[in-house]
Amino acid sequence: MKNNSYIHALGSIIIILLLISCQDWLDIEEPDHKLVSSKVFETEETAEAAMQGIYNQLYQASFSAGWLGSTTVLAGLSADNLELINSNTLDLLQFHQHSLQPDNPYNKNLWGSAYNMIYMVNSLLEGLEVSTKVSPETAQRLEGEARFVRAFTYFYLVNLYGEAPLVLGTDYQENAVEPRSSKQAIYENILADLGIAANALGNTYPSGERTQINAYTAKALLARVHLYLENWELAEIYSSEVIAASGTYSLPTDLNEVFLANSPEAIWQLSPVGAGNITTHTNEGSVFIINPYIPSLSYVKLMNELMESFENQDLRKVDWVNYHEGLGVHHAFKYKIQNATGEATEYSMVLRLAEQYLIRAEARTHQNELQGGIADLDQIKSRAGLPLLANSNPGINQQVLLDEIYLERRKELFTEWGHRWLDLKRTDRAQQVLNSINTDWQTTDIYYPIPAEELLSNPNLYQNPGY
Numbered sequence: 001m002k003n004n005s006y007i008h009a010l011g012s013i014i015i016i017l018l019l020i021s022c023q024d025w026l027d028i029e030e031p032d033h034k035l036v037s038s039k040v041f042e043t044e045e046t047a048e049a050a051m052q053g054i055y056n057q058l059y060q061a062s063f064s065a066g067w068l069g070s071t072t073v074l075a076g077l078s079a080d081n082l083e084l085i086n087s088n089t090l091d092l093l094q095f096h097q098h099s100l101q102p103d104n105p106y107n108k109n110l111w112g113s114a115y116n117m118i119y120m121v122n123s124l125l126e127g128l129e130v131s132t133k134v135s136p137e138t139a140q141r142l143e144g145e146a147r148f149v150r151a152f153t154y155f156y157l158v159n160l161y162g163e164a165p166l167v168l169g170t171d172y173q174e175n176a177v178e179p180r181s182s183k184q185a186i187y188e189n190i191l192a193d194l195g196i197a198a199n200a201l202g203n204t205y206p207s208g209e210r211t212q213i214n215a216y217t218a219k220a221l222l223a224r225v226h227l228y229l230e231n232w233e234l235a236e237i238y239s240s241e242v243i244a245a246s247g248t249y250s251l252p253t254d255l256n257e258v259f260l261a262n263s264p265e266a267i268w269q270l271s272p273v274g275a276g277n278i279t280t281h282t283n284e285g286s287v288f289i290i291n292p293y294i295p296s297l298s299y300v301k302l303m304n305e306l307m308e309s310f311e312n313q314d315l316r317k318v319d320w321v322n323y324h325e326g327l328g329v330h331h332a333f334k335y336k337i338q339n340a341t342g343e344a345t346e347y348s349m350v351l352r353l354a355e356q357y358l359i360r361a362e363a364r365t366h367q368n369e370l371q372g373g374i375a376d377l378d379q380i381k382s383r384a385g386l387p388l389l390a391n392s393n394p395g396i397n398q399q400v401l402l403d404e405i406y407l408e409r410r411k412e413l414f415t416e417w418g419h420r421w422l423d424l425k426r427t428d429r430a431q432q433v434l435n436s437i438n439t440d441w442q443t444t445d446i447y448y449p450i451p452a453e454e455l456l457s458n459p460n461l462y463q464n465p466g467y
Helices: 002-022 033-040 044-060 071-078 090-097 105-130 136-161 172-176 183-200 215-228 232-243 283-288 315-320 353-366 370-383 398-413 419-426 430-435 452-457
Strands: 082-084 266-270 300-302 321-324 329-332 348-352
Touching: 044 105, 044 136, 044 266, 071 082, 071 090, 071 105, 071 136, 071 300, 071 419, 082 090, 090 105, 105 136, 105 452, 136 183, 136 215, 136 419, 183 215, 215 232, 215 266, 215 348, 215 353, 232 353, 283 329, 315 321, 348 353, 353 370, 353 398, 370 398, 398 419, 419 430
Parallel strands: none
Antiparallel strands: 082 300, 266 348, 300 329, 321 329
């Protein structure tokens, strides 16, 4: 425990050095990243700490932190799952009303924090490449972990913004004028990074904590990426590999155990210890649970449209949703702790097994393997206490089964990483669903705008249509 605390602390120090190098990376003078890299990788311990620093930063970076400026909250507002308690928070309201402006500060931080993360990963990869102090085995593992983080970050950039600069180095002059790359090129790099990660990493969690990336983490994201690319067979193959690891992953029957630290369902989590202070609650618990004493301090609630999608007997409605009597609204209750110090008992969930069953169900259904799709979907329905399709509708047709899968994805993955927003877009249902609740919806709203400051600093960037 003492050694782990030391590594966390050292990782935080190193990441501060890297952040100094990459903050506002399009505008700064040339960072002395070579000096940072040479110091970071003088020993294996400091190389390990540098990677731990990246994990810590993922818990703090706007796009991944789970707080107000995160993908989870902003994309949730853009879909039909979340809305604001107080509509006076205008910068957030723009996401919900699809009236997003290029100078929106949340949008700026979303984009900027993702590219800061990419810079840190690139710096670590360059340091590993030139280091003679790190063993080949350790270097290979750290490279796999770092490449996964880069792929993960670009997955959200390409889905939130479309075409984006594909930055693979730390040369500030090149980065400052990097043009937008095609979505195809970005996805090709994501797949390349994930392929290297899957081959470089082992199947276990070296520290025993599911906050570290392993081969199954890479395969889980590969399954999702191939689903988005409509490579149904590959999505089925990768999700099957994760599901087959039953000695490592399982679905807890008690839904209240899903989001606990090192839950058997967790494929990858972020620890609140990464915040670097005395608090040990998750950001999601803090932002989604309505303050019991001063509810006006809370920001978001669940939309009625989401609540109406749940059957009364659905255990997810029972265990993952709470009702605030004073405000008369529902809020997410997947995380039970709003404020805590001491030992962390909940970790922020990033990837989990239930999604892999839903991925495989959809992939199988698209390949007309309907019985396999039903079996996977029934894994989710069974845990939620719902009637099984195998009993209630075994002859279901392909399109109706797909609609059932999309509905279960909404109910299972709400308030997790913007799944609903991304699902509506990739399945071409955004116009139909969102136009019915927002008369100002336009088809160009499927992508967020490139931040205004980025357009001013980089002459090779251009704005998304509609902004």
